[in-house]
Amino acid sequence: MTNFLPMTREDMAERGWEQLDFLFISGDAYVDHPSFGPAIISRLLEKYGYKVGIIAQPDWRTTNDFKRLGKPRLGILVSAGNLDSMLNKYTAAKKYRSTDNYSPGGQAGLRPERATIVYCNRLREIWKKTPLIIGGIEASLRRFAHYDYWSDSIRRSVLIDSRADLLIYGMGEKQIKDLAAQLAAGIGIENIRDIPGTCYRTETLEHLWDYAEIPGYQEVVNSKADFAQAFKIQYLEQDPIRGKNIVQGYGEQYVVQNPPAMPLSTQEMDEIYDLPYQRTYHPSYTAAGGIPAIQEVKFSIVSHRGCYGSCSFCALYAHQGRIIQSRSKESILREAGEIVRMPDFKGYIHDVGGPTANFRQPACEQQADRGACRGKQCLFPNACKSLNTDHTEYLELLRAIRKIPGIKKVFVRSGLRYDYLLAANDMQFLRELCEHHVSGQLKVAPEHISAKVTQLMGKAGKDTYLKFKKAYEKVNKELGKEQYLVPYFMSSHPGAGLKEAVELAEFLRDTGYNPEQVQDFIPTPGSISTCMYYTGINPLTGEKVYVAKKPEDKRLQRALLQYRNPKNYELVYEALTKANRRDLIGYEPKCLIRPPRNKPQAAVSQAGKSNKTRRVAPARDKRGKEKRLDRKI
Incomplete structure (x- = not known):
């Protein structure tokens, strides 16, 4: 018998189990490591005497795979995995990702879109009355009506669409311990309404006395201002000590969020990370090449x-x-x-x-x-x-x-x-x-350098980054070390237009940094920036915000951040022309690109004519080799 939690009937038989207390359905492959939510929750339940089995990445096309370990005695736990299933499947350009690091061998396509909803609806086909509890990052950040980038629409709370009984948001350890104790004591899931860090459905609010009601689903669908207002209240009440219950209406029913769970004490944190994890993936995945995600955290x-x-x-x-x-x-x-x-x-x-x-x-x-x-x-x-x-x-x-x-x-x-x-x-x-x-490299995330954009990001400005860069380089020089600072930058964040993108490109030129990879902003559920992206409103101030939504606008911003790449020449030329910054097209050292060969000579500045053979030299290290500052450590 291995020390992994059961994944088959044979595993259960080796432990002498005829029935599970809890069945955990996971969109990720089973990795028994404390960086993976299903492992933490399952091991914690195991510590407190519950029998837990895991069905990882079940075939959702039929109900057969979900029945593999039988009906559990107390409840079914469902998580889409360590990532939102839509983010796991699609890029910022809404194209399919070719790999899935949380699947055997990195194979893509082993989980459905909106996995929490799909898994729950399959489970409801089998066991209609068994308590069904959803959690993990997907459920946590989709607990209210939310903007879904991939469908470009407002979707209902995942608690409504999944038909689950209870939603656990946040990390979940306190909640699952309390919930398991109440279920084991014979309390019906419909009567468990008092656990912090959970959401439930109800048809009446008579039992609540101090709560904040946010605009309902239909209101936020019809009004972006109402959506921004709903988000603002959610954001401000997201505190375990002073936060109120939050209520959102869906026709004749409501979703009620209890205040967040209290922070874990140091003793509770130690208890969680001292559990008997195997610290690797289940051996059944070895033939497929293992689970790539373990390499980053092992x-x-x-x-x-x-x-x-x-x-x-x-x-x-x-x-x-x-x-x-x-x-x-x-x-x-x-x-x-x-x-x-x-x-x-x-x-x-x-x-x-x-x-x-x-x-x-x-x-x-x-x-x-x-x-x-x-x-x-x-x-x-x-x-x-x-x-x-x-x-x-x-x-x-x-x-x-x-x-x-x-x-x-x-x-x-x-x-x-x-x-x-x-x-x-x-x-x-x-x-x-x-x-x-x-x-060799220290990676940091200034994200942008335009004051307009960093203010909306809630990030420190350019001067702070340059101050740290200077201090970092000074210390390394004193140590006799040749180590570089690798900054991450983001394109197309709300507030960033072509003007701000050009400003960032000029900064990259002046600092000699040439990013091989650029992160496009992805509006994932639950963030202030996503609210700004959808509504064009800063929910905390009510101010209007410019948002680059058209794919061509995003491409231009991204190209400017990689203006040295010859493949981006046409896009950079178009961007500089649209931004009225043709002064950056020429032969001067400050220019980003040269004029196109097929353009009339009149398009080139007089200053540029006298410097036709000049080019901007790339940043070089002490040995004369061109610096490559953005490779992995």
Whole structure:
């Protein structure tokens, strides 16, 4: 018998089980690792004495595969996987992705579109009265009426369309523990209405006394202003301490969201990450080549959850929350020791962090009693005076890990907030980061440099990035290290037009950075930026926002970020012409491209004529080789 959770009747028989307590249906392949939600929830239930089995990526075309482990005694748990199933399947251009890193061998097409809904409707065909509970990122971020980019429409709450009994939003550990206890005690699922971090359907609001009602489904379909207002209330009430119940109407029924679950304590975090994970994929996938997604996390350590960075394009606030929840140093060192003992470990810890690597503690002491501040950000537009910027504990943690015998190097690869590091003014941390925890490149995410765009993104501006870049280069020079800063930039975010895209292209020219990959903004459910994309309104201020929605407009912006690529020449020429920036077409060093050969000579500036043979030299390193700053570490 293996130590993986049962996936077949034979696995159940080896454990002496005739019936499961909970059946977990997952859109991902089964990877028994704490970076995969189904593994965490299932292992936690197992710890508390429940019998759990997993059916991963069932064939949804019939009901046969869903019956494989039989009817569970207490309930069925459904998750689309670690990614929204639509994002997993489609690119920003709405084209099919060729691979799926959460499937055997990276094979695409093993889960349906809108997997949560499809799985639940199949299950309802089989077991109509068995409690059906949905969760995971897809359910979490689609819990209210939401804009769906792939259908370009407003869709109902996934709780309505799936016909599930209960929706767990957020990470789910507190909720599933409480829910399992109530179901085991014989309480009917229709009577379980009091668990924080859950949503349910109801036909009456008589049992509620203090709640915020947002515009109903039909209202947000008919009015973008109502959609923005509904989103604003959801956003402002997303706090476990001060948040209210939120109600949204759907004809004769309502979706009710209870306030978020309370943050996990350090002891609870340790309990979750100390569970007996196998730390790899189920052996049944070996013949297909395994599960590619494990490679990014197999030798990485999650040190904390939550993020108060509050980037507008990120919906993490609605899933993990703004209050940081950290593991103890002892728990992290135990996991590092486990990794060292893995047979294929080569001595390199790939990452120690979370959504933001250097957010290891709550933003301030007040959050414990009052929650995150309503309508205010911790870092934007400037760092709050109450913000705790001390990096000492995180630095001590990194030092302790790299002292463990068998560990050669500890990298920091998850998002690092350089504006937070600058606010700390901790050059010792930056020095040790560069000396011990960077391998040639440090990836950061300024996302844009236009003040108009970064303000809408909730990100630090260009000057902050340049200040950090200067400090980073200075420290590396002092250390005698040749290490580069690799910035990520985003095209077509709300607020970004051709003018702003040209501004970013000029910045790339002046800094000598040539990105091979550019991220197009994808309006995924739950983010402020997605609300802006759909409505053309900043929901927090009511201001109108320009949005590039036409595919040709998006292509022009993307091409400008890669203006050096010869394949983009025609698009860059068109973009500069439309932006009335033909001054950037010529032979001068500041020009982005040369004039086209088939254009009349009169189209070339007089200054350009005298410099026909000049070209902008690419940035080069000390050995004279052209720098390639955006390859993977």
